[in-house]
Amino acid sequence: MNHVADLSGPALKPAPSRAPRAPQPAHVPDRLVYDFDLFGDARLKAIGHDRILELARTAPPVFWTPHNGGHWMLCSYDAAYKAARDPDSFTSEFTPFAKVKAMMENLPEGVRRPLVPVPINLDPPEHAKYRAPLNSAFSPRAVMALRDEFRALAIGLIEQARPNGGCEFMTEIAEPLPVTLFLRIFGLPAERQREYRDLAAEDLAGIGQSIADPSAVQRRLWQIVDICRDTLLERQANPQDDLISSLWKLEIDGKPMTLADMENFSIVLFLGGLDTVMNGMGHGIRHLAMNPELQARLRAEPKLIPDAAEEILRRYTFTVPPRMVAKDLVFDGVEMKKGERAYIFLPAADLDSSHFPCPERFDLQRENKAHIAFGTGVHRCVGSHLARVELQTLYEVFLARIPQFRLDPDRLVTFHGGHVIGPDALHLLWDA
Numbered sequence: 112m113n114h115v116a117d118l119s120g121p122a123l124k125p126a127p128s129r130a131p132r133a134p135q136p137a138h139v140p141d142r143l144v145y146d147f148d149l150f151g152d153a154r155l156k157a158i159g160h161d162r163i164l165e166l167a168r169t170a171p172p173v174f175w176t177p178h179n180g181g182h183w184m185l186c187s188y189d190a191a192y193k194a195a196r197d198p199d200s201f202t203s204e205f206t207p208f209a210k211v212k213a214m215m216e217n218l219p220e221g222v223r224r225p226l227v228p229v230p231i232n233l234d235p236p237e238h239a240k241y242r243a244p245l246n247s248a249f250s251p252r253a254v255m256a257l258r259d260e261f262r263a264l265a266i267g268l269i270e271q272a273r274p275n276g277g278c279e280f281m282t283e284i285a286e287p288l289p290v291t292l293f294l295r296i297f298g299l300p301a302e303r304q305r306e307y308r309d310l311a312a313e314d315l316a317g318i319g320q321s322i323a324d325p326s327a328v329q330r331r332l333w334q335i336v337d338i339c340r341d342t343l344l345e346r347q348a349n350p351q352d353d354l355i356s357s358l359w360k361l362e363i364d365g366k367p368m369t370l371a372d373m374e375n376f377s378i379v380l381f382l383g384g385l386d387t388v389m390n391g392m393g394h395g396i397r398h399l400a401m402n403p404e405l406q407a408r409l410r411a412e413p414k415l416i417p418d419a420a421e422e423i424l425r426r427y428t429f430t431v432p433p434r435m436v437a438k439d440l441v442f443d444g445v446e447m448k449k450g451e452r453a454y455i456f457l458p459a460a461d462l463d464s465s466h467f468p469c470p471e472r473f474d475l476q477r478e479n480k481a482h483i484a485f486g487t488g489v490h491r492c493v494g495s496h497l498a499r500v501e502l503q504t505l506y507e508v509f510l511a512r513i514p515q516f517r518l519d520p521d522r523l524v525t526f527h528g529g530h531v532i533g534p535d536a537l538h539l540l541w542d543a
């Protein structure tokens with residue numbers, strides 16, 4: 112059964128853009144302009160991925176939108192795939208790293224250094240130096256060792272909700288579950304979970320507003336670093352069995368890790384660990400809640416759950432990595448100028464009908480399963496093994512312990528847009 116919402120309904124009022132609309136640049140022809148506000152599109156907020164399906168069907172494969180300061184959206188599978196693997200054309204270094212290093216050497220006293228989220232905001236060859244330490248920490252082997260701990264956490268939370276005949280899944284389960292495990296792996300104190308989570312949510316919500324203002328971006332990043340610093344320093348002095356302690360023992364470029372390196376690492380790990388998986392769980396449990404026959408099938412044949420988790424990731428791909436055009440170029444026949452912003456719209460790429468026939472259909476037998484929900488190229492998600500274990504385990508435990516569940520018909524699901532698209536809240540019901 113598929114759930115493509117009726118898109119012919121009354122037009123929804125557009126939400127205001129967070130950054131000003133930009134005038135159409137002279138090199139952008141009218142046919143490449145499409146009205147879509149990644150951070151505030153009213154239909155995206157109301158119908159989530161059904162809006163993205165609509166966009167994948169009707170928008171140009173690469174388009175320019177005037178919203179949020181004006182930027183490119185790379186939507187087809189081919190465009191997203193090519194751009195993600197071409198850092199010479201689409202850079203992740205919004206400020207060139209060489210320039211940042213030079214600034215650091217001449218920084219006046221009392222001025223805060225520019226923060227660089229590593230490895231995500233670096234291009235090759237610098238990228239590899241900062242990526243290597245994370246590969247082993249998040250390897251399939253390291254992650255398998257965490258499966259039982261995660262399952263126990265999941266059972267605890269799900270058993271707590273079961274007698275209530277329903278729950279608000281996002282706050283009661285999706286948020287505490289991956290976040291508790293992540294804080295433990297990373298080494299941040301669990302009792303400050305609420306504080307960390309609020310900051311991660313605030314940061315992601317603020318991205319739309321700070322697009323046109325690099326100093327606002329830096330202010331947001333410093334908040335994250337400030338909240339982690341005590342623990343970073345404490346673990347340098349008293350190493351424990353956690354990621355912070357093991358990162359301190361490594362070298363970058365033959366030099367011992369510095370506090371500046373550790374602070375740069377903590378930004379992406381903090382945001383990756385605290386916000387992504389919970390949104391993925393929200394999409395998956397919502398899909399299951401709308402499809403009782405799929406629930407029944409997976410309860411009867413739990414060995415299908417890994418495939419189902421993958422098809423959910425494809426059908427509801429939800430992260431949108433940003434890039435900057437590195438030089439004047441022509442990409443897919445489209446003229447782009449150095450310095451323009453481009454979003455790799457992975458959610459639309461995985462709903463591209465030329466790559467995934469009948470993309471709206473949830474199909475466990477799909478011939479081509481090669482989605483790019485975790486990106487592709489050098490920045491491909493380092494946390495993907497951990498995320499997969501968490502998603503599969505959550506579905507297994509939830510289906511085994513909660514009887515047939517459904518969406519609460521009185522509580523409409525709404526979504527947030529931006530770099531991480533997900534449900535705001537998810538009210539479920541079941542017969543206790």
Ligand code: HEM
Nearest residue numbers: 230231380383384387388391432485486490492493494498
């Ligand atoms: C379902 C959950 C997740 C999804 C869909 C996801 C998605 C992504 C995507 C698309 C990228 C590529 C970004 C780019 O091209 O610029 C990425 C990178 C990254 N992710 Fe994830 N992620 C998830 C979970 C996690 C987790 C649990 C962590 C763990 C801390 C994590 C850490 C990272 C890091 C550090 C990078 C940067 C890698 C690099 O630049 O080499 N992610 N993620």
